[in-house]
Amino acid sequence: MKIRKLALDEQPPMDLLLSADPSRTLVEEYVLRGQCFVAYLNKEIIGVYVLLLTRPETVELVNIAVAENHRGKGFGKQLIHHAIEQAKRLGCKTIEVGTGNSSIGQLALYQKCGFRITGIDKDFFLRHYSEEIFENGIQAVDMVRLSQDV
Ligand code: COA
Numbered sequence: 001m002k003i004r005k006l007a008l009d010e011q012p013p014m015d016l017l018l019s020a021d022p023s024r025t026l027v028e029e030y031v032l033r034g035q036c037f038v039a040y041l042n043k044e045i046i047g048v049y050v051l052l053l054t055r056p057e058t059v060e061l062v063n064i065a066v067a068e069n070h071r072g073k074g075f076g077k078q079l080i081h082h083a084i085e086q087a088k089r090l091g092c093k094t095i096e097v098g099t100g101n102s103s104i105g106q107l108a109l110y111q112k113c114g115f116r117i118t119g120i121d122k123d124f125f126l127r128h129y130s131e132e133i134f135e136n137g138i139q140a141v142d143m144v145r146l147s148q149d150v
Contacts, residue, residue, distance in 0.1 A: 001046065001075055003082050006036040013038060016048045020065040023129060030062045037086070039066075039079060046070045049079050051086060054096070059087045061097040080113045087150045096147040100125060100133065100140035107144060115146035 006012055017027045030052055039047030047070070050063040061083050066075045087095040097115060099106045111117075124143035125133055133140040 001039050001041050001078060003037055003039045003047075003079065006038050012036050013045050013048050016045070016065040016067060017050070017063050019068070020063045022131065022133065026128070027063065034062060035086070037079075037082065039075060041070065047075050047079050049083050051083055051090075053090070053092075057091065057093040059090060059092045059095050061095060064097075076109055077113060080109070084113070084148070084150055092150060094147055095150050096145065098124075098143045098145050100135065101142045101144055102133070102135040102138035102140040103144075104136050104138075107146075110146050114148045116148060117144060118147045119145040121145060 012031050014024075014027070017031065018024060021027050031050055034050045034052035036048065036050050038045050044067075046067045048063065048065050049061060051059045052062045054060045061080070064076065064079055064083070066079070084095055095115075096118075097110055098121065099110065101120075121143040123141060125140040129140075
């Protein structure tokens, strides 16, 4: 798998981005403001992540997705490690990520990649998403915030 920054004149892989975040409005907004990286296998885009500078010396991993038929093969972990290296290159001291209380696999993945839970943004999904989101039989209501020093 090869990872590179999306060129300014390239379209971001919206289907993949929407698989991580169902809000097209939010995705379009942060893709414009952030840095989008795409992962290739042969010539096919199989992964994506978006980094956003949020505060001085802090970036947030606002979106990460791997194509469904390529999940569970370690590509998600590789993308996260690439994002951590990119945060360092940008001179940041902290990388943050947020995920739903219902995103059990993602919570496992982020902690396996060195993130620690720092807080809960209560009712985040109720405030920002018009549709109800369910995963693993649990409604997404709160956002779990995680972070790590880079
Ligand atoms: N319990 C425990 N560990 C879990 C888990 C679960 N339910 N689900 C995943 N993991 C672990 C895996 O075991 C693996 O760890 P290991 O290498 O120690 O075995 C790690 O998390 C994930 O491995 P990887 O294969 O690198 O992940 P991936 O390529 O499948 O990508 C996502 C992960 C989240 C990017 C991918 O599933 C995806 O695109 N999901 C839809 C979009 C999404 O939810 N994005 C994140 C929004 S917060």
